[in-house]
Amino acid sequence: MAMLLSIPIGSTLLIVFVNSIRKFPGLGLPEILKNHTPNWIRIPFMIYFLSIWFVAGMITVISFSEITKKYINPDISSMVIAFAFICIIGLIARLRSDTILYSMEILIIMNVPFVLWVLYKAVTNNSMNYDACMEIVSHIWNVPTWDTFAAGTYIFTGYTNLVIFNRLMGTAKKMPFLWTIPIVGSCVLATSFLIPVGFHGTMNVNAYIYPWISTSDSMRVEFGLVERVLFIFMYLYTNISLAGSFIHWHVCLEFVKELMPRIKDKSYFSWIVIGVMGLTTYLFSYLFNDQTLYQTGVYFLNIRFASEIALVVTMFMLARRKKQ
Amino acid sequence: MKKLVIILILICLCSACGFKDIDRRFFVVAIGIDKSEKKDTKYRLTLKLAVPGNNIDMGTAKFELVTQDGNSITDCVRLLKSKVDKELDFGHSKIAIFGQSLLKENISETTDWLNRRRDIQLVSWLAAGSPSAEAVLGTEVAHERLPGNALLLSFGKTGVESGYIISEYLFDFYRKKKELGLDPIIPIIQASNKHYTINTSLVFDKERSKLALNMDETRLFNIMKGNLNKVEIATPYHDSKFFISVDNLRSKYRVYAPSNQRPYANIDIRMRGVIEETFTHLDANELAAYENAVEKTHSEAMSKLLVKFQKENLDPMGFGLNYRAHHFGKVEEEWHTWQALYPELEFHVNIQMKLEGIGVIK
Numbered sequence: 095m096a097m098l099l100s101i102p103i104g105s106t107l108l109i110v111f112v113n114s115i116r117k118f119p120g121l122g123l124p125e126i127l128k129n130h131t132p133n134w135i136r137i138p139f140m141i142y143f144l145s146i147w148f149v150a151g152m153i154t155v156i157s158f159s160e161i162t163k164k165y166i167n168p169d170i171s172s173m174v175i176a177f178a179f180i181c182i183i184g185l186i187a188r189l190r191s192d193t194i195l196y197s198m199e200i201l202i203i204m205n206v207p208f209v210l211w212v213l214y215k216a217v218t219n220n221s222m223n224y225d226a227c228m229e230i231v232s233h234i235w236n237v238p239t240w241d242t243f244a245a246g247t248y249i250f251t252g253y254t255n256l257v258i259f260n261r262l263m264g265t266a267k268k269m270p271f272l273w274t275i276p277i278v279g280s281c282v283l284a285t286s287f288l289i290p291v292g293f294h295g296t297m298n299v300n301a302y303i304y305p306w307i308s309t310s311d312s313m314r315v316e317f318g319l320v321e322r323v324l325f326i327f328m329y330l331y332t333n334i335s336l337a338g339s340f341i342h343w344h345v346c347l348e349f350v351k352e353l354m355p356r357i358k359d360k361s362y363f364s365w366i367v368i369g370v371m372g373l374t375t376y377l378f379s380y381l382f383n384d385q386t387l388y389q390t391g392v393y394f395l396n397i398r399f400a401s402e403i404a405l406v407v408t409m410f411m412l413a414r415r416k417k418q
Numbered sequence: 419m420k421k422l423v424i425i426l427i428l429i430c431l432c433s434a435c436g437f438k439d440i441d442r443r444f445f446v447v448a449i450g451i452d453k454s455e456k457k458d459t460k461y462r463l464t465l466k467l468a469v470p471g472n473n474i475d476m477g478t479a480k481f482e483l484v485t486q487d488g489n490s491i492t493d494c495v496r497l498l499k500s501k502v503d504k505e506l507d508f509g510h511s512k513i514a515i516f517g518q519s520l521l522k523e524n525i526s527e528t529t530d531w532l533n534r535r536r537d538i539q540l541v542s543w544l545a546a547g548s549p550s551a552e553a554v555l556g557t558e559v560a561h562e563r564l565p566g567n568a569l570l571l572s573f574g575k576t577g578v579e580s581g582y583i584i585s586e587y588l589f590d591f592y593r594k595k596k597e598l599g600l601d602p603i604i605p606i607i608q609a610s611n612k613h614y615t616i617n618t619s620l621v622f623d624k625e626r627s628k629l630a631l632n633m634d635e636t637r638l639f640n641i642m643k644g645n646l647n648k649v650e651i652a653t654p655y656h657d658s659k660f661f662i663s664v665d666n667l668r669s670k671y672r673v674y675a676p677s678n679q680r681p682y683a684n685i686d687i688r689m690r691g692v693i694e695e696t697f698t699h700l701d702a703n704e705l706a707a708y709e710n711a712v713e714k715t716h717s718e719a720m721s722k723l724l725v726k727f728q729k730e731n732l733d734p735m736g737f738g739l740n741y742r743a744h745h746f747g748k749v750e751e752e753w754h755t756w757q758a759l760y761p762e763l764e765f766h767v768n769i770q771m772k773l774e775g776i777g778v779i780k
Binding site: 164165168169181185220221223224225226227228229232233235293294295296297298301308311312313314316322 | 424438537540576592593594595596597645736739740743746747749
């Protein structure tokens with residue numbers, strides 16, 4: 095039920111936001127705020143949102159260093175892995191916005207065929223039990239909770255990065271192919287939710303901490319490049335998630351730059367910001383264990399959903415005011 | 419300069435990893451867990467370690483068997499580590515075998531270790547070993563190329579395809595242990611002098627093994643579940659017999675619970691094949707009669723097997739899950755109604771046999 099509702103809600107937020115921000119061609123959110131709101135609103139607003147973006151990247155990095163430690167090299171400390179990830183993400187996040195978009199594009203083109211292959215292997219697998227999926231679908235009328243909404247709409251949340259990347263989107267009023275996103279999003283949501291259920295059953299899917307990793311471990315491709323799909327899946331999963339986190343950190347960095355306009359063009363400035371972000375992440379990765387990380391993730395998703403609505407409403411109002 | 423510093427930092431990372439070289443590890447290829455014969459210990463763990471050789475010809479597979487008694491599997495592994503000189507690596511273990519005596523007790527403790535360890539593949543096979551897991555692992559197969567490979571090729575459909583072999587993955591077993599309306603079933607491997615026999619199976623309720631299936635029942639179950647592509651079936655016909663080699667098999671089932679009559683399950687099976695052997699004269703014009711004979715005898719035998727499951731209140735086919743999938747309602751309510759329904763359930767097995775011919779001789 096929450097899933098079903100989160101598709102229209104997520105898509106509505108998406109379309110409202112994109113259409114509003116397109117009213118300001120070539121401008122990012124910091125510039126828009128500067129032109130249309132007083133300083134005492136603008137600065138707290140930006141500080142709040144930059145911390146949200148930073149935490150989004152941080153949680154991904156920490157959880158992936160844990161996962162990598164668990165499944166790929168258990169003999170290494172997760173701090174070392176976190177450090178390596180932070181280095182790479184930090185280096186990418188301080189590049190120019192258009193370079194980031196190009197690298198994102200390359201990553202997507204390289205990964206999507208493999209993702210489709212894994213999905214194909216999953217749905218045609220003998221162990222995939224469609225009765226279990228149907229059983230879950232038959233509980234569609236369960237009352238949704240805020241948690242599930244927050245998780246469901248997270249699929250669509252990528253559009254919020256337009257707050258910075260709108261600067262590069264040219265002057266065209268309409269965004270092409272916007273209608274594909276709800277469709278692709280609902281497919282992603284359905285597969286990512288139902289395939290683990292099909293593999294691990296309706297009762298047991300909760301028993302796994304990382305349902306999708308265990309699902310990919312449950313697939314065997316005898317004549318594939320690697321017999322265990324787990325490793326291919328880990329590669330893809332890490333790739334795409336880290337791509338997400340360097341985008342988040344880039345947005346965060348740009349926000350900080352706009353907050354301190356006087357020194358933003360100094361060459362050491364972005365290094366310092368990235369260094370602070372990396373150091374914070376590194377310290378937090380020391381503090382979290384599996385359980386607290388999971389809890390923080392849930393809290394973060396909930397807060398994010400609320401702030402996302404706030405962001406969209408603000409954007410919508412700004413666009414209306416501009417028209418008047 | 420800047421680049422050099424970064425490269426230096428990244429190089430520092432390399433020294434920190436604790437990766438052990440391949441020649442400092444023992445690869446466990448199979449895990450066997452038995453009930454301990456000693457009084458004060460619970461389990462007897464047997465590990466089959468691959469001994470690397472420099473050529474992979476037929477019959478050169480060497481292995482080492484190490485065993486240890488202990489009160490928990492972790493204990494056993496810990497004690498075993500003091501017996502071997504290299505680090506044990508479970509990442510390549512593709513089969514876990516339980517001794518039959520152990521399976522009669524509660525198995526949730528035993529399988530916990532396998533599922534909880536992150537490095538044991540969820541796609542490893544599960545089987546019961548008879549007389550014991552240790553005996554199964556100790557069997558030396560003359561033509562084996564890689565240690566433990568003969569057992570692995572028996573499962574899945576990579577090697578032999580036999581109607582008597584049920585293949586069960588570790589994750590599948592774990593799922594069925596918890597799922598309401600779907601019970602686990604695993605094959606029994608019998609070790610004899612130089613080879614294995616896998617043609618029977620064990621059905622579990624949620625805790626322990628309940629029912630052993632004999633050869634024919636195992637094969638019928640496999641056909642009903644649609645696990646196979648190829649199977650040979652025998653059919654009595656006019657005091658004699660003929661045998662069919664089926665090369666295409668499909669099966670599906672669905673549970674119906676109409677309000678004013680007894681609930682029933684429809685099992686539809688479609689098979690195509692040719693006659694392989696006969697003890698009587700066959701006429702190519704009478705294929706329809708032969709098809710009828712197959713359909714009749716087999717649907718009776720299958721109904722009988724299903725009734726046997728029903729009497730034991732076991733459900734390895736997953737009728738309960740199928741019922742739950744097609745009914746809306748709270749999980750507990752659905753499950754209670756199903757438990758009341760299952761003893762009443764009637765089975766309608768519809769087989770559609772399509773014979774393509776009577777072989778290459780008349």
